[in-house]
Structure formats: C-alpha cells, structure tokens
Amino acid sequence: MTTPDPDGLLAEQLLRLTRRVHRIQKRHLEQHDLGITPAQSRLLRTLAHYPSPPRMADLADRLEVVPRAVTTLVDGLEASGRVRRVPDPANRRVTRIELTEEGHSALRELRAARRSAAEEMLAPLTEKERQVLGVLLDALIDGDAAQPC
Numbered sequence: 001m002t003t004p005d006p007d008g009l010l011a012e013q014l015l016r017l018t019r020r021v022h023r024i025q026k027r028h029l030e031q032h033d034l035g036i037t038p039a040q041s042r043l044l045r046t047l048a049h050y051p052s053p054p055r056m057a058d059l060a061d062r063l064e065v066v067p068r069a070v071t072t073l074v075d076g077l078e079a080s081g082r083v084r085r086v087p088d089p090a091n092r093r094v095t096r097i098e099l100t101e102e103g104h105s106a107l108r109e110l111r112a113a114r115r116s117a118a119e120e121m122l123a124p125l126t127e128k129e130r131q132v133l134g135v136l137l138d139a140l141i142d143g144d145a146a147q148p149c
Contacts, residue, residue, distance in 0.1 A: 021121060028117040032109050035080065041110050043073045044082065044099070048107055053086055053096035082106050 026038055036044070046062050047054070056074065060067040074097055077083040082103035088094035099107070122130055 021117075024120055025114065025117045028113040028120075029110070031116075032113045034106055034109055034113070036082075036106060036110065037076075039069075040073050040077055043070070043077065044103060044107055044110065047083065047097060047099055047103075053098035055088070055094055055096055059097065077103070 022038065029036060029038065029041065042063065043059065046059060050058075054062075056067055056070050059074075060070045063070065074083060074085070078085065080102070081100055083097050084100055085095045086098055088096050122133075125133065
C-alpha cells in the first residue's frame with residue numbers, strides 16, 4: 001500500500017494551473033487580435049519597466065533567456081513597429097531597444113487582455129479567497145529570496 005504524497009499532489013496542481021493560465025492568457029491575447037505571442041508580450045511588459053532603453057543583454061538577463069531569444073523577439077516586434085533599435089549615445093557599438101507609440105498602444109491592449117484573463121481565472125474565488133491566494137503566491141514567489149545561498 002502506498003502512502004499519499006501531498007507535496008507531489010501540490011506540485012501536479014501547480015503544473016496544471018500553470019498550463020491553464022497559459023492557455024487562458026493565449027486565448028485572450030488571440031481575442032484581442034494583437035498578433036503578439038506570449039513571449040513577445042512578456043518582452044514588451046519588461047521593456048516598459050526600464051526608465052531608459054535597455055541593451056538586448058539587459059533584456060536577456062531580466063527575462064532569464066539567452067540573448068539570441070531576445071534578438072528573435074525584438075526582430076518580430078520591430079517588424080510590427082512596436083519597438084525600435086536605437087544606438088547607445090555613449091557607445092556606438094551598443095544597440096538599445098525602445099518602445100514605439102505602437103508598442104505603448106499594444107501594452108494598453110495587453111493589459112486589458114491580461115485583466116480579462118485574470119477575471120476568468122479568479123471567477124470561482126471569493127474576494128477573501130483571492131486575498132489569501134495572493135498572500136500564498138507571494139510566499140511561493142519570494143520563498144527563495146529568503147533562503148540563504
């Protein structure tokens with residue numbers, strides 16, 4: 001007779017939830033007909049947090065991906081007019097990435113898509129349950145920050 005593995009069950013639930021979140025988010029992005037992939041969406045959101053245009057290497061570090069992946073994402077977003085490459089004023093060998101007006105507009109649409117996806121995901125929960133979930137998610141997200149290296 002095997003004993004139940006509560007941590008294994010929780011891990012499976014988290015994986016299933018992650019897949020569901022991705023499916024719902026992708027569907028909402030498609031409904032807004034932005035022509036933006038979830039990875040491009042993440043790059044745009046990340047780019048918006050920089051006070052000045054970052055280098056591609058900065059984006060790769062922040063997104064925790066290889067620089068080549070950022071190049072591919074930027075190529076697609078540049079082709080659609082949402083970002084542009086600009087020279088670094090201090091070092092002509094460095095290229096920086098900045099949002100265009102179309103990029104800012106896309107971000108507004110993305111926020112609306114994310115809000116509607118979140119509303120769908122959280123619909124079964126009461127306000128109190130949502131607050132508890134927020135606290136629990138913060139503990140999981142920040143958990144490794146509290147651990148000694």
